[in-house]
Amino acid sequence: MIRLVCLDMAGTTVEDSGTVLAAFDAALSDAGFDAGSAEYAAGRRYAVETMGQSKIEVFRAILGGDEARAQQANSAFEAAYAESIDAVRPVPGAAEVIEKLRSAGRRVVLTTGFSPATRDRILDVLGWRELVPLALSPVDAGRGRPYPDMVLTALLRTGTTSVQEVATVGDTTSDLLSGHRAGCAVIAGVLTGAHTASDFATVPHTHVLDSVADLPEALERQDLTVTGARS
Numbered sequence: 001m002i003r004l005v006c007l008d009m010a011g012t013t014v015e016d017s018g019t020v021l022a023a024f025d026a027a028l029s030d031a032g033f034d035a036g037s038a039e040y041a042a043g044r045r046y047a048v049e050t051m052g053q054s055k056i057e058v059f060r061a062i063l064g065g066d067e068a069r070a071q072q073a074n075s076a077f078e079a080a081y082a083e084s085i086d087a088v089r090p091v092p093g094a095a096e097v098i099e100k101l102r103s104a105g106r107r108v109v110l111t112t113g114f115s116p117a118t119r120d121r122i123l124d125v126l127g128w129r130e131l132v133p134l135a136l137s138p139v140d141a142g143r144g145r146p147y148p149d150m151v152l153t154a155l156l157r158t159g160t161t162s163v164q165e166v167a168t169v170g171d172t173t174s175d176l177l178s179g180h181r182a183g184c185a186v187i188a189g190v191l192t193g194a195h196t197a198s199d200f201a202t203v204p205h206t207h208v209l210d211s212v213a214d215l216p217e218a219l220e221r222q223d224l225t226v227t228g229a230r231s
Helices: 019-030 038-049 055-062 067-083 094-103 116-126 149-158 173-182 212-230
Strands: 004-008 107-111 166-170 186-190 207-209
Touching (some): 019 038, 055 067, 067 116, 094 107, 094 212, 107 149, 149 166, 149 173, 186 212
Parallel strands (some): 004 107, 004 166, 186 207
């Protein structure tokens, strides 16, 4: 039965509204990419394809491993996103879903590709510090998505017994790959963010949901299936 739920932030529990991609645009410009150039288009395309991954790792890839430029671009991204952070809003029903999951005895952990500073600022704006006591960024776990590190770190920190008791939920293929590589029993894509059902079809997953609002019912069905199989 599912006892730990790892929820992505931007696009899954937190409305994106294009702010993440706009921050990537600002970072690419800061890194010297001319808007409209093939180089700029390729960088932007890669940012979309890898949405959900550690931002610094994305910039390292785009900038060919140039660490100084990657760090500069990452700082520009964080600064650009911070300018709109006070306007962030939860995905409709997200807070209620988290409360419902916790009331059902499930632990909830937020995971994100953002830095801890950006992540914590979002939590403060939403007033979610008490609602979700544990939120993880790549630096907290070792590696970001699509690696399984954040999911496994959540398992360890919450004292969850098995990966078969874990659900991972996100709006990108990187979220789903992370859950798959961790061995989660539930790997759910939601259609409120960066990627589509067609994108999710390219990676292993167990569910595609219209929104995180549909998650409690999906987990209840999963629990019933497991209980029925063991009876």
